[in-house]
Amino acid sequence: MALYSKEFEVKARDFDSAGEVSSNLRAILKQLSLAPDIVRRSCIVCYEAEMNIIIHSYGGTIKIEIFEDRIRIIAEDTGPGIEDIELAMKEGYSTAPEEIREMGFGAGMGLPNIKANSDFMDIKSSKDGTVVVAEILF
Amino acid sequence: MTYFHSVTLDKDRCRGCTNCIKRCPTEAIRVREGKARIINERCIDCGECIRVCPYHAKLAVTDSLEIMKNFRYKIALPAPSLYGQFKDLSINQILSALLDIGFDEVFEVAYAAEIVSKFTREALQKGNLKRPVISSACPAVVRLIQIRFPSLIDHLLNICSPMDTAAIIAKKQAVKKTGLKEEEIGVFFISPCAAKVTSIRNPVGLEKSKIDGAFSMKEIYGKILEKAKTTVVRDLRKATMIGVGWANSGGEAFGTFTENSIYVDGIHNVIDVLEEIELGKLSDLDFFEGLACIGGCIGGPLTVENPFVAKNRIRKLAESLPKREQPPVDEDLVSFEEVKWIKKIEKSEVMKLDKDISKALEMMKEIDRTHKTLPGLDCGSCGSPSCRALAEDIVKGCATENDCIFILKDKIKALAEELNDLAGKKPPVIK
Ligand SMILES: Nc1ncnc2c1ncn2[C@@H]1O[C@H](COP(=O)(O)OP(=O)(O)OP(=O)(O)O)[C@@H](O)[C@H]1O
Ligand code: SF4
Ligand code: SF4
Ligand SMILES: [Mg+2]
Numbered sequence: 001m002a003l004y005s006k007e008f009e010v011k012a013r014d015f016d017s018a019g020e021v022s023s024n025l026r027a028i029l030k031q032l033s034l035a036p037d038i039v040r041r042s043c044i045v046c047y048e049a050e051m052n053i054i055i056h057s058y059g060g061t062i063k064i065e066i067f068e069d070r071i072r073i074i075a076e077d078t079g080p081g082i083e084d085i086e087l088a089m090k091e092g093y094s095t096a097p098e099e100i101r102e103m104g105f106g107a108g109m110g111l112p113n114i115k116a117n118s119d120f121m122d123i124k125s126s127k128d129g130t131v132v133v134a135e136i137l138f
Numbered sequence: 139m140t141y142f143h144s145v146t147l148d149k150d151r152c153r154g155c156t157n158c159i160k161r162c163p164t165e166a167i168r169v170r171e172g173k174a175r176i177i178n179e180r181c182i183d184c185g186e187c188i189r190v191c192p193y194h195a196k197l198a199v200t201d202s203l204e205i206m207k208n209f210r211y212k213i214a215l216p217a218p219s220l221y222g223q224f225k226d227l228s229i230n231q232i233l234s235a236l237l238d239i240g241f242d243e244v245f246e247v248a249y250a251a252e253i254v255s256k257f258t259r260e261a262l263q264k265g266n267l268k269r270p271v272i273s274s275a276c277p278a279v280v281r282l283i284q285i286r287f288p289s290l291i292d293h294l295l296n297i298c299s300p301m302d303t304a305a306i307i308a309k310k311q312a313v314k315k316t317g318l319k320e321e322e323i324g325v326f327f328i329s330p331c332a333a334k335v336t337s338i339r340n341p342v343g344l345e346k347s348k349i350d351g352a353f354s355m356k357e358i359y360g361k362i363l364e365k366a367k368t369t370v371v372r373d374l375r376k377a378t379m380i381g382v383g384w385a386n387s388g389g390e391a392f393g394t395f396t397e398n399s400i401y402v403d404g405i406h407n408v409i410d411v412l413e414e415i416e417l418g419k420l421s422d423l424d425f426f427e428g429l430a431c432i433g434g435c436i437g438g439p440l441t442v443e444n445p446f447v448a449k450n451r452i453r454k455l456a457e458s459l460p461k462r463e464q465p466p467v468d469e470d471l472v473s474f475e476e477v478k479w480i481k482k483i484e485k486s487e488v489m490k491l492d493k494d495i496s497k498a499l500e501m502m503k504e505i506d507r508t509h510k511t512l513p514g515l516d517c518g519s520c521g522s523p524s525c526r527a528l529a530e531d532i533v534k535g536c537a538t539e540n541d542c543i544f545i546l547k548d549k550i551k552a553l554a555e556e557l558n559d560l561a562g563k564k565p566p567v568i569k
Contacts, residue, residue: 004499006506023413026286030489032498036289040416047417066499113418 002065002072010053010060010077015103018054021062022047028064029071038136041117042071045134048110049075055100056080057130070119075132082125089115089123142339143181144198144332145188147174151195156518158187158196163405164285164488168531169521179488182281183333184405184430185439198332198440201351206240209324209350211316214241215304218248218377218385219330219435221455222448223359227366229382229455233374235365236328239358243312247327248377250304251384252465255393257297257474262394262424268293270399270415270423273390275299277337278430279408280483287412288485293426296343298477300384301327301334305348307472324350328358330438333430343479355440378462385452387434391427399425404432491534505529513544 006028008021022043029039046062053060053075060077082088089111096106111132115121118134125131154172159165166180167187174187174195188196206212214236221229233244254275262271272293274280283290298306305325312323329335329352341347383389387403400423402411408428414420431437436452437445491498509529520541522528531537540546 003496004502019413019417022417026413026416027489028502030286031491031502032495033487033490033493034495036291036485040289044417068496 002067004066005063007061007063010050010062010075012054012057012059012079014054018051019047021050025064032066034138038071038138042073042136044117045114045136046073048114049073049132049134051105052110052130052132053077053079055096055105060129069138071136071138073118073132073134073136076129077131078129081127081130082123085123085125142336143178143183144200144335145176145181145183145185146197146199147176148195148197149173151193152191153193153195154521155192156521157192158190159518159521159523161186161190162523163282163409165523165527167523168536170537177488179486180285182278182285182430183331183336184278184282185332186405186430188332188439198335198354200329200335200354200357200440201326203353203357205351206324206326210322211243211312211318212241212324212326213243213245213308213312214239214326214328215245215247215301215308215349216328217301217330217334217355217435218246218251218382218389218452219438219441219448220328220355220358221248221382222385222436222452223355223441223443224363224366227362228371229375229377230371230373231366231369232362234369234372235362236358237372237374238365238369239361241326243308244374245304245308245311245325246375246377246381247300247304248381248384249465250307250381251300251390251393252377252381252462253307253467253472254297254300254303254477255380255384255390256465256467257477258295258390258394258425260474261295261297262396267295270420270426271295272415273425273427273429274342275384275390275427276333276429276431276435277342278331278333278405279428280337280342281333281486282405282408282430283412284483284486285488286409287416289416290412291483291485293415294483296479297474298343298479299337300381301337301349302341302344302347303472303477306476309348310472326350327352328355329353330355330435330441331431332439341481343481343483345481355438356442359442377459378465379456379459380461380463381465382452382459383456385434385436386449386456387429388427389434389456391425394425396424398423399427401427401429401434403429403434403437405430501533504533508532508539511539511545512542515544519543 025046057077057079063074065072091112092108094106094108119137120135122133154169159167164180166177274294335352338347338349380393388401391399391401433445436448491501512525516524
């Protein structure tokens, strides 16, 4: 069981709050004595998952779970889901519409970034929504 | 040993108004028993509270001019921002007036800045630093990184600031010139801010700073004005455009000659960009200059002139000077090896709840629980910067629930109602 957990709500298209969950996570992790690199990687994973909920879903939550030896980040949303997960994991693949790209998102790097910065990653998706789970080991 | 820092409180002036607690980027201030308190280890000396306090109760401690007496040969190191403080004085007038105040020599920090720019360009070209390379010239930003962004420590430009570089050169040259011992030569920085004063006592990347004292620009300002009236103007200026430009934000970035550089001023803006850098979003950037003060060092808390006026003045001054790309740097003046950091910058763990992770997590749960019972207004009336911070203070045992005026009010109301009820009750013996 997690020693600590906390859940954050993430609203679709709420760009004003973009990055807030990962900022919160940074503040939480700063209160533990973790290696700087663990903090950095956790924040990146959290940020990318948060942005994907904002951009691609109808809204969802991010749950942070901290164990003795790892951090688990669970991003769960309701939304259209990912049709082809293998394709979505490819660097540069993105279905983000033009107006999102103009805001500087949609490079198709989010999921690959989560993969690169975590020690374990799993995606489950259906046409009702998506769950991304990622873990960073201490 | 307690950590020395320059920003301090004048207790008599503080009214406990709580204006400062919210502006502090590291949540280092609390108001307790009607007076502000600074949590020493958390303070990064950015000067935000000095600027925001309506009662001028926050001060930057600097050295007294008296300490000059302890040295046989005295050198002034004016920060580039000094040049922007005076309406009608040329650089040479300012420098000459400094000599008349009692210094035997002046060594321009702006001149050292040019040399630092040159070394920075070489370091960037070598390319063995993590991108973006982050400027280490503002000590408040360096400490911020140690506390809030330790993963970015490896990005810091690992060479001395212009201030420390100036001191290294000035002392070396003076020993040669005067034949005196190093201890007999006093090197004094004329500082625009508290952060620099602190960094002399707690040097960044060095074992020990070569600087013997720091004087407040505010204090020297009046003296320069006075002496400038009668001073014999000597040709002392050696700094050129790039060095003088360092006084404004963007000056250092300009001196790197890289296209992919950005500069950001104001500590809260710097935090926003550091977050982006930590997330890897700015990895195509070569150089990042972050300065705690709005406008850069001309906006330092110990400056006199309005920063926007000073900024324009510096710009005009810099443009009137030649743009020397290759300052005369030979082994005699200073070598790259001499200004390279020799001490590792350590992360600071002042935000940590406990070194044992399960204990820390237990406390965090307790903080979350307590936070939920607070009204969530973040009003600061309790003396902590936010409801979350009060919850933290309660769990750490340095505050109580009753510090929240809304909780206190509810409790008083409940108590009053109970009193009322009791007052209405009649003892059975009375008819
Ligand atoms: N939560 C989600 N719900 C629905 N589709 C998603 C979700 N997350 C990712 N996708 C799909 O996977 C694609 C790739 O995601 P990824 O995060 O790698 O890139 P991106 O979000 O398009 O761009 P970037 O993350 O670089 O801004 C998205 O374009 C989208 O089609
Ligand atoms: S701003 Fe801070 S230091 Fe100044 S009076 Fe208010 S509480 Fe005291
Ligand atoms: S920006 Fe300049 S004046 Fe302000 S704190 Fe940093 S070094 Fe000092
Ligand atoms: Mg994405």
